[in-house]
Amino acid sequence: MTGPARTRGLRRFTAPRPPAVERCELCSLPVPETHRHLVDSERRALVCACTACALLFDREGSGTGRFRTIPGRWLSEPEDRLDQRGWHALGVPVDVAFFFRDAARGRLVALYPSPAGATESQVDPAAWDAAFAGSALAHALAEDVEVLLARRTDERVTCHLVPVDAAYALVGRLRRHWRGFDGGPRARAELDAFFAEVDRRSVPAPAPAPPAASRGATP
Structure with missing residues (x-):
């Protein structure tokens, strides 16, 4: 491979890579940069969530104690x-x-x-x-x-x-x-x-x- 073709091939490795798409950690759907989080009480960790999953594990609607949707009040x-x-x-x-x-x-x-x-x-x-x-x-x-x-x-x-x-x-x-x-x-x-x-x-x-x-x- 020589000339322009070689340059195009190398560009794949030298050009900036697009940012990774963030996904809901429960259903794997893509989430926007600004999205809701859940608390995983077993691991004491924050979990990225889509809107549907955040609503599912909201305090009033949750069927399990492991995940809790983080409220938005200040x-x-x-x-x-x-x-x-x-x-x-x-x-x-x-x-x-x-x-x-x-x-x-x-x-x-x-x-x-x-x-x-x-x-x-x-x-x-x-x-x-x-x-x-x-x-x-x-x-x-x-x-x-x-x-x-x-x-x-x-x-x-x-x-x-x-x-x-x-x-x-x-x-x-x-x-x-x-x-x-x-x-x-x-x-x-x-x-x-x-x-x-x-x-x-x-x-x-x-x-x-x-x-x-x-x-x-x-x-």
Whole structure:
């Protein structure tokens, strides 16, 4: 093979390859770049899903406990509930963390970004109760599929409830850009951009419903 024919043959190996098509991990149908995710509670993993499979395993329609569709709600705390003392009591050594209820293990878990990805630590239930007593977000938090995202600054600690896949996407973004001990300016810029998006998308969480009156109590 010589000349133009050889050049065309080599181009197959040197030209950029088209991106791989993402597929639903349950039915193998192609999914768009923006698609839903499920939580596989047995593997503690995120699963790409088409719209039909996401609806099939939605909380109300699911026939199994293994897969759960991740909701799309983004909530903010109507008022600050967590102060610096409560933050330290939770045992988080950095300024950003997300907390979720691990149904399979029956415990609260804290995860926070690091150069190696998400670092995990167990949360003392007493510290959690003290830190988030009366919190609308803690009351609304769904097991496995949502996280309570907290960020500490010099002035305050802000909290939001976001989908668990959004939190893991943040960890991945920070890991790609992490430099040095504290992440460096690019990682901090990514963090600021993420929280600006969280603020834009969040709506105030509804106040927890008061406990039902005891049966037989007089009005």
